[in-house]
Amino acid sequence: MTDQERLLVEPVNEVTVITFRDKKILDEAVIQEVGDALFDLVDKQYKTKLLLNFENVEYLSSAALGKLITLNKRVKEENGELKLCNIISEIYEVFRITKLNRLFEIYDDMEQALRRFKRRES
Amino acid sequence: MDAWHSLKIPSIPEKIHDVEASVAEVLEEHDFSGNAIFAVRLALAEALANAIKHGNRQDPDKQVSVKFRIENSSVTISVRDEGEGFDYNNLPDPTAPDRLELPSGRGVLLMRSYMDQVTYNDKGNEVTIVKGRGVEKCAQ
Numbered sequence: 001m002t003d004q005e006r007l008l009v010e011p012v013n014e015v016t017v018i019t020f021r022d023k024k025i026l027d028e029a030v031i032q033e034v035g036d037a038l039f040d041l042v043d044k045q046y047k048t049k050l051l052l053n054f055e056n057v058e059y060l061s062s063a064a065l066g067k068l069i070t071l072n073k074r075v076k077e078e079n080g081e082l083k084l085c086n087i088i089s090e091i092y093e094v095f096r097i098t099k100l101n102r103l104f105e106i107y108d109d110m111e112q113a114l115r116r117f118k119r120r121e122s
Numbered sequence: 123m124d125a126w127h128s129l130k131i132p133s134i135p136e137k138i139h140d141v142e143a144s145v146a147e148v149l150e151e152h153d154f155s156g157n158a159i160f161a162v163r164l165a166l167a168e169a170l171a172n173a174i175k176h177g178n179r180q181d182p183d184k185q186v187s188v189k190f191r192i193e194n195s196s197v198t199i200s201v202r203d204e205g206e207g208f209d210y211n212n213l214p215d216p217t218a219p220d221r222l223e224l225p226s227g228r229g230v231l232l233m234r235s236y237m238d239q240v241t242y243n244d245k246g247n248e249v250t251i252v253k254g255r256g257v258e259k260c261a262q
Contacts, residue, residue, distance in 0.1 A: 026142070026167045028135030059160070061167050062232055066225030073223065090160050097235045098228050099217040 048080025133178035161236035168229035177203025207246030
């Protein structure tokens with residue numbers, strides 16, 4: 001497990017599970033740091049199967065949504081997969097209002113999400 | 123009815139948290155429901171981000187003025203910047219298929235969805251949001 005200030009990063013087979021440490025991803029500085037750490041995983045560590053675990057997140061701003069959208073595009077460019085899980089109902093409502101629940105693959109829990117990643121072709 | 127509380131912050135995004143946390147504290151003291159506080163924090167953070175980023179363009183010499191007042195059943199908050207305002211009636215729909223993947227443009231939609239009332243002054247540089255104490259608005 002990699003222990004970063006904003007994120008807990010844990011490999012589960014081929015998937016990189018990322019747990020947000022912050023309860024609130026509202027602050028511009030927090031969003032920037034979270035975004036930088038997420039993009040580093042793709043650009044520098046070449047991780048392209050990402051599962052974002054929102055279990056600690058209680059607040060999320062539209063700027064944070066913007067960062068997730070940009071990350072999703074970046075992961076797709078690498079033919080990777082980005083999935084989200086453990087989103088509390090209040091935050092899920094934010095995704096629903098913005099219709100981003102149609103853009104992102106969102107699962108109730110981590111096990112369910114992990115099962116939906118494509119397996120590496122042998 | 124309480125008097126208006128007023129504060130001013132410089133146009134620095136890091137100040138958003140201080141304002142929404144102090145307003146949330148007052149709402150807790152006045153027994154606002156958890157859902158209402160969640161909604162106000164989210165809408166206020168969006169209003170402040172718009173004022174700082176789009177209104178004052180993060181000019182540290184420009185300030186954002188925040189006023190809020192608790193009434194029996196609701197809180198009213200106004201956020202004013204020193205910018206030129208914007209045409210709040212002609213914002214593109216961020217949920218349209220061709221805009222869904224744009225990284226910005228959702229703040230006003232979230233404010234309108236979570237608040238009971240969202241109004242602007244004519245110039246478009248001051249937004250006033252109102253939220254009831256405890257009845258969660260069913261978002262559209």
